[in-house]
Amino acid sequence: MITYDSVTKIFGTGKDSVTALDNMSFSMPKGEVVVFLGPSGCGKTTTLRLTNRLETLTRGTITIENQNIMDIDIVQLRQRMGYVIQAIGLFPNKTIAENIAVVPRLLGWDKERISKRIDELLRLTNLEPELYRDRYPAELSGGQQQRIGVARGLAADPDILLMDEPFGAIDPINREEIQNEFLKLQAKLKKTVAFVSHDIHEAIKMGDRIAIFDKGRLIQHDTPEIILTQPKNKFVADFVGSDRALKVLGLMRVSNVINRKPKNIIQGAALSQEALNFLDTNGFRYGIVIEQNRPIGHVTQKSLKYEKGPVRDVAEQYPIFLREKTSLRDVLSSMLMYDNATFCVLDEDKHFAGTVTYNDIQKAIKAAYYDETEHAENEVSS
Amino acid sequence: MSTLCFIVDNFKEVIYLSWEHLWIVGLALLIATPIGVVLGIVITKHEQFSSRVLNGANILMTIPSIALFGLMLPVLAIANMGLGKVPAVIALVLYSQLPIIRNTYTAIKNVPPYLVDAGRGMGMGKWTLLQELEIPLATPVIIAGLRTAAVMNIGIATVATYIGAGGLGVYIQQGIARVYPEMILSGAILVSLLAIIVDGGMALLERIATPEGIKVQRKLSQ
Amino acid sequence: MKRLLAKLYRVIIALIILISGVIFERTGLIDLLSDPYEYPVIMELFIQHLYMVTISMSLATIIGVTAGIALTRQRFRRYAGIGMYIIGLGQTIPSLAVLALAMSFLGIGTKPAIFALTIYSILPIARNTLAGITEVPPELIDAGKGMGMPPIRILMEVEIPNAMKLILTGFRVALIINIGTAALAYVIGAGGLGDFIFTGISLMQTDKLLAGAIPVTLLALFADFLSELLGIVLISRGLRLSE
Numbered sequence: 001m002i003t004y005d006s007v008t009k010i011f012g013t014g015k016d017s018v019t020a021l022d023n024m025s026f027s028m029p030k031g032e033v034v035v036f037l038g039p040s041g042c043g044k045t046t047t048l049r050l051t052n053r054l055e056t057l058t059r060g061t062i063t064i065e066n067q068n069i070m071d072i073d074i075v076q077l078r079q080r081m082g083y084v085i086q087a088i089g090l091f092p093n094k095t096i097a098e099n100i101a102v103v104p105r106l107l108g109w110d111k112e113r114i115s116k117r118i119d120e121l122l123r124l125t126n127l128e129p130e131l132y133r134d135r136y137p138a139e140l141s142g143g144q145q146q147r148i149g150v151a152r153g154l155a156a157d158p159d160i161l162l163m164d165e166p167f168g169a170i171d172p173i174n175r176e177e178i179q180n181e182f183l184k185l186q187a188k189l190k191k192t193v194a195f196v197s198h199d200i201h202e203a204i205k206m207g208d209r210i211a212i213f214d215k216g217r218l219i220q221h222d223t224p225e226i227i228l229t230q231p232k233n234k235f236v237a238d239f240v241g242s243d244r245a246l247k248v249l250g251l252m253r254v255s256n257v258i259n260r261k262p263k264n265i266i267q268g269a270a271l272s273q274e275a276l277n278f279l280d281t282n283g284f285r286y287g288i289v290i291e292q293n294r295p296i297g298h299v300t301q302k303s304l305k306y307e308k309g310p311v312r313d314v315a316e317q318y319p320i321f322l323r324e325k326t327s328l329r330d331v332l333s334s335m336l337m338y339d340n341a342t343f344c345v346l347d348e349d350k351h352f353a354g355t356v357t358y359n360d361i362q363k364a365i366k367a368a369y370y371d372e373t374e375h376a377e378n379e380v381s382s
Numbered sequence: 383m384s385t386l387c388f389i390v391d392n393f394k395e396v397i398y399l400s401w402e403h404l405w406i407v408g409l410a411l412l413i414a415t416p417i418g419v420v421l422g423i424v425i426t427k428h429e430q431f432s433s434r435v436l437n438g439a440n441i442l443m444t445i446p447s448i449a450l451f452g453l454m455l456p457v458l459a460i461a462n463m464g465l466g467k468v469p470a471v472i473a474l475v476l477y478s479q480l481p482i483i484r485n486t487y488t489a490i491k492n493v494p495p496y497l498v499d500a501g502r503g504m505g506m507g508k509w510t511l512l513q514e515l516e517i518p519l520a521t522p523v524i525i526a527g528l529r530t531a532a533v534m535n536i537g538i539a540t541v542a543t544y545i546g547a548g549g550l551g552v553y554i555q556q557g558i559a560r561v562y563p564e565m566i567l568s569g570a571i572l573v574s575l576l577a578i579i580v581d582g583g584m585a586l587l588e589r590i591a592t593p594e595g596i597k598v599q600r601k602l603s604q
Numbered sequence: 605m606k607r608l609l610a611k612l613y614r615v616i617i618a619l620i621i622l623i624s625g626v627i628f629e630r631t632g633l634i635d636l637l638s639d640p641y642e643y644p645v646i647m648e649l650f651i652q653h654l655y656m657v658t659i660s661m662s663l664a665t666i667i668g669v670t671a672g673i674a675l676t677r678q679r680f681r682r683y684a685g686i687g688m689y690i691i692g693l694g695q696t697i698p699s700l701a702v703l704a705l706a707m708s709f710l711g712i713g714t715k716p717a718i719f720a721l722t723i724y725s726i727l728p729i730a731r732n733t734l735a736g737i738t739e740v741p742p743e744l745i746d747a748g749k750g751m752g753m754p755p756i757r758i759l760m761e762v763e764i765p766n767a768m769k770l771i772l773t774g775f776r777v778a779l780i781i782n783i784g785t786a787a788l789a790y791v792i793g794a795g796g797l798g799d800f801i802f803t804g805i806s807l808m809q810t811d812k813l814l815a816g817a818i819p820v821t822l823l824a825l826f827a828d829f830l831s832e833l834l835g836i837v838l839i840s841r842g843l844r845l846s847e
Contacts, residue, residue, distance in 0.1 A: 054503055078505030089500030093518045093593035102514075103504055138599035152504070162503070441614050444824050446784030452801045452817035456810045537698030541788060545805060554704045558791055567708050570701035577696040 001192065002028040002051065002160065007060035009046050009216075020046040022216040023060070028209075030159070033186060033193040035207035037200065039239070042213040044196045048162050051194065052078045064160070079103050082153025082191075086165040088145045090137035096122075096148055097133040103156040121151040124185060143174035150182065154189070161193045167202070179205060200240055204228070204247060212236055225251055229368045245365050249329040254322050257364045258345055260354040265290055266299065268312035275311045276304040288344065289315040293351045295344040321346045324353065328361055385571065388564040396568075400576060403549035406467055406542065407535045407580075410474030411528065418479050419524060422486025423512070432487065439480035447473065447538045451545045470547035474538060478531035485527025489520030522592040529584035536577045550576065611832045615825050622818050646815055652795035653820070656714060656786045660721035661779055668726040668778070669771065672733025673759070684734060695727045699785040703792050712793030720792075721785055725778040732774025736767030768839045776831035783824045787816075797823075 009021040021043045028034045036044035049055040051062060053074050062069045069077055090099050097118050104114045119129040125147040137145055146166060153161055167175045183206065186193065197203050203210050204224045211221045212235075220232040228248045231237040241247065264284040266275050268291030279287050279301050286300045289311050297315030307314050319338045322331060322345045335341060341358040389396055425432040445453075454469045493516050501511050543551030553569025556562070675684040706720035740763050748758040764771075790798030797816045804813025836844070 049503075052503055054499070075505050075507050078503060080505075083500065083503030085496060085500050085503070087494075087496035087500075089496050091497060091501070091515055091595075092599050093515070093595040095595065102501075102506070106505060106510065136595040136598040138595065138602050437614050441618055441825070444780050444828050445821050446787050446824055448784070448787050448798065448801055449817040449821045449824075452805065452813045453821070455805065455813060459810075533696050537700070540698045540700045544791075544802060551700060554700060555791070558704070558707070563708055566704050570704040570708070573701050574697040577698060578693065581696045 001030045001065065002194070003063045003066075004047070005061045005063070007047070007050065007062060008058045009043075009050060009055060010058045019216050021050075024213075024216070024218045025060075026211060026218055026221050028192060028194065030192050031190040032208040033195055033206055035203040035210045036194060036196045036213060037198070037203045037207075037210050037239075038213035039198060041215070043216040044198075044211075044213045045164055047213070048164055048194055048196050051160075052081050052083060052162055079106055079156060080158050080160070082150075082155075082158045082161040082163075084146075084149050084153040084161065084163045084166045086168040088137075088142070088149045088169060090145055090148055090152070092137050095134050095136055096140075099137070099148060100152050100155050102152065107156055109156075117155060117157075121154060124154075125151050126181060127151075141174075142170050143178055146170055146178060147181070150185075154191075159192055161191045163193060163195045165196055165198070168197075182206070200247070204250065212239065214239075225368075245369070246329055246332070248365065248368055249332055249361070250327055252328040252364060253324065254326045254328065254331060254345055254356055255324040257328065257360040258324065258354040258356055259360060262288065262355045264288060266311055267291070268296055268310065268315070270311045272299075272304045272307035272309060272311055272314055275299060276301060279304070286342070287311075288342075288355065290352055295321070295346075295352045298342065318344055322356060328356075328364070331356055332358075332361060385564045385567040388568050389572070392568075396572065399548065399550045399552055400572065403536070403539055403551075403573070403576065404580075406470050406539050406547060406549060407474065407532065410471045410478060410535055411532060413471070414475040414478035414482060414531065415528060417475070418482030418527075419486050421479075422483045422524075423490060425483070426487055426490045436480075436484060436487065439483050442476050443480040447477070447541050448544070450476070451542065455545070465546040467547045469545055470539060470542035473542070474535045477538060478535060481527040481530040481534070482524070485530075486520065486524050489523035490516050492523075493519050518593045519596065522588055522596070525584065525588045525591050529581065529588065532584055533577055533581050536573065536580060540573050608832050608836060611829045615829050618825050619822070622821065642815075646800070646819070649795055649797050649799050649816070650819055652714070653783075653786055653797045653823070656718055656721060656789060656794060656796055657779075657782050660718050660725055660786075661782055663718075663722045664725035664729055664778060664782075665775060667722070668729030668774070669733050671726070672730040672771075673737060673764075675730075675734050676737045676763075684738075688731065688734065691727050691731045694723075695731075699724060699781065700788055700791075703785065703788055707792040714789075714794040717786070717789035717792060717794035717796075721782055721789070724785060725782045728774045728778040728781070729771070730774075732770045732777075733767065736770030736774075737763050739770070740766040765840055766843065769835070769843065772831065772835050772838065775834075776828065779827050779831065780824055783820065783827060787820050 004027070005025050007021055007024045008019070011018045011020055020041075024043070024047065036047055038044050046055060050057055051069070053069060057070075064072075072080075090096075091102075094102075097115075100118050100121060101114050104117060109117075118133065122129040122132055127144065127147060132140075132144075132148075137148070140148070146169070149166065153163075167178055170178060179202065195206055197206070207224060209221065209223055210227050212219045212227065214235050220227055220236050222230075225248065227236065228240055228244050228251070231240055231244070237244070263282065264279070264287045266278065266287040266289050268289050270278075275287060279285070279299075286298050288298055289296045291312060295318060296312060297317040299311055299315050303314055303316065304311070319340065320334055320343065322334075322343050324345060324347070331343065334343065335358055343356055345353040345356060347353040421435060425435050442450075450473050451469060454473060455465070458469050458472075497515060498511060501515055506514070539547065539549050540551040540554065543549055543555050550569055550573040553565050553572070555569075557564075557566030557569055671687075674680050675687050702720045702724050703717065706716040706723075710716035710719060744762050744766065745758060748762050753761070786794075786796050787798040787801060789796050790802050797820045800812050800816025801820070802816075804810065804816060
């Protein structure tokens with residue numbers, strides 16, 4: 001694990017000096033992805049580059065597994081960490097295999113071990129070894145190149161990975177794909193990753209924890225949920241975005257709010273007038289029609305008023321159904337799209353599992369922001 | 383043509399003079415290249431000297447060749463080496479510096495900085511970086527500089543005849559002195575052919591020295 | 605401005621070195637120069653030298669720039685490749701050989717020398733003009749066309765100004781080589797400072813040698829400096845700022 005203790009970095013001297021980092025301290029646990037987040041010039045990249053001594057500390061110490069980085073030979077230190085940059089930086093004069101092999105060769109691995117490792121890494125990043133080993137970077141697309149960039153960083157199987165906006169130079173469509181792939185990889189490999197980003201969405205998606213920087217200071221260091229629901233100050237709140245309620249919904253699932261035993265269930269065979277009675281007596285505005293434990297649609301007092309036949313013929317079909325792992329953000333989006341405040345959830349066997357209503361979502365948000373709304377009554381949202 | 387006859391008739395001499403010419407140029411390049419390349423690399427790593435070194439080399443090249451020979455004469459005459467091949471080779475080494483240093487400097491400077499950053503960040507030491515990244519990428523341009531120097535040197539070596547260095551310029555000098563048109567033409571044509579051949583040879587070398595990855599990159603970006 | 609000062613600095617340094625060389629040979633050279641019979645000879649040779657350089661450079665510039673521009677025009681574009689190749693080939697040929705060839709076909713004297721100098725100087729100028737205009741960003745030409753500028757206007761107001769840096773470099777290279785080659789023209793019977801240099805070498809007369817070598821060197825350095833000045837005048841400030 002990596003510890004930053006009172007880290008300060010000043011560029012230049014005298015009048016023209018720039019304080020890039022001011023007395024910053026925090027710890028990164030092993031096996032987690034920490035996103036260094038913030039606007040340009042906040043110090044996030046500087047922190048990363050101080051870690052592998054590409055920049056020199058002005059004050060403070062950085063330790064890796066309780067060893068001061070200044071006590072380790074600088075070249076060896078870097079060879080122990082993977083370094084993946086935005087510009088990708090594959091050496092154009094070397095083949096893909098030769099690029100990946102750079103650090104293993106520096107470490108003195110024998111040829112066979114290196115060759116096996118190259119194939120292993122190519123497969124891990126979804127690039128078929130026979131096809132890509134002897135290609136040159138210029139022959140690959142941007143997305144493919146950066147996959148190799150990640151493979152190259154992992155080549156010597158380092159415990160730590162330093163990534164500086166690694167997916168920034170890739171088009172949005174491929175970026176999402178490569179982010180997902182990396183998350184799958186990380187789930188398998190469990191590296192300690194320092195990931196620099198300026199994109200809040202990427203940070204929420206990729207980070208186990210987020211460290212937000214502003215003007216050289218570490219403002220908040222927490223999980224994405226806490227940063228979204230309990231931003232420490234206005235800067236964090238603004239950076240996270242005024243739509244943070246929606247962002248939090250992105251982190252919550254149907255399973256968080258599902259109502260498994262709603263009371264307004266009506267069997268499909270029931271007659272309309274009976275159903276109308278049932279709704280009226282209980283004060284339900286609508287009912288969910290189920291047949292053979294599968295939801296069909298819904299009926300309202302209004303839609304039943306003049307009907308005589310079975311409810312199943314009157315029920316208005318649900319446009320979509322939810323699963324337990326659907327994010328609440330997608331649920332809300334569907335509610336807006338279909339102008340429907342209630343949806344049914346299906347389990348793996350496509351049976352009725354419960355409902356999610358707009359009110360359920362609203363209650364969940366309110367609970368999450370309980371602290372904030374309590375203390376920020378006078379704050380006007382932008 | 384009568385010129386052709388001349389060349390054929392004096393074939394042995396032609397070979398000898400051509401060899402002499404190439405020898406002077408070759409020796410000069412052999413000495414100039416390590417000096418120039420090393421200087422070029424040094425000034426990329428120590429920017430403060432770059433403008434002075436490049437300027438100095440530029441001044442050298444601005445001096446007309448015959449004038450440089452003339453200026454060296456009295457100085458070298460002290461060691462009794464004012465005439466002959468020695469001043470010729472020295473002058474050629476000096477003239478070759480600008481293309482070689484400048485091309486080396488530009489070539490290494492043109493290696494994209496983010497590549498160097500990636501390399502350093504991965505733990506490549508200074509020498510490893512030079513060896514595996516900077517020099518391979520810079521080599522084609524450095525050889526282009528050598529090519530310029532080589533062709534230039536063939537021309538200057540022709541003039542060196544007048545300070546006793548020998549070479550194909552002898553045909554021109556003697557031809558003029560003896561009013562022997564076939565000799566003059568032979569000299570002019572032979573030395574031109576030599577220059578063209580050397581230029582072609584160096585172009586081939588340039589191609590061989592280009593890393594495969596760069597050739598691929600160039601092809602794909604067209 | 606910085607470049608101008610740098611070149612001035614170079615000229616000064618060279619001057620200092622040469623002056624010290626002069627002082628070293630003080631005994632012979634100054635006497636030679638102050639000799640009422642020799643001094644006018646030097647001046648005459650200097651003027652002859654200048655004459656050859658000026659005429660050949662003027663012709664070469666006109667022909668070279670025109671040829672370079674011509675090869676970028678629609679009609680002749682397909683010859684650009686061959687043209688560059690021939691120019692490249694020509695530049696490989698040693699200057700002394702060009703002089704010798706000129707003499708073989710045109711006889712001795714100043715005229716064949718000027719002919720040879722002109723041909724030889726056309727090469728760098730034409731090549732750089734061609735390259736300079738080719739490298740003008742196509743968007744600029746497109747913008748001009750779109751605004752309704754006739755082709756001549758585009759040439760004069762967009763293409764040439766943007767190509768000026770390269771054209772001037774070609775001019776400078778040609779000029780320096782020209783001055784040096786003109787010094788060689790002596791061997792084919794033309795005048796110029798080469799007279800003193802070659803005579804000085806063959807007769808082992810150091811004072812004469814230096815009397816020829818130093819002025820020609822200073823001339824070359826001065827021409828280099830002048831080219832830099834020309835650059836400031838001819839290259840628009842906007843382009844110089846973007847460097």
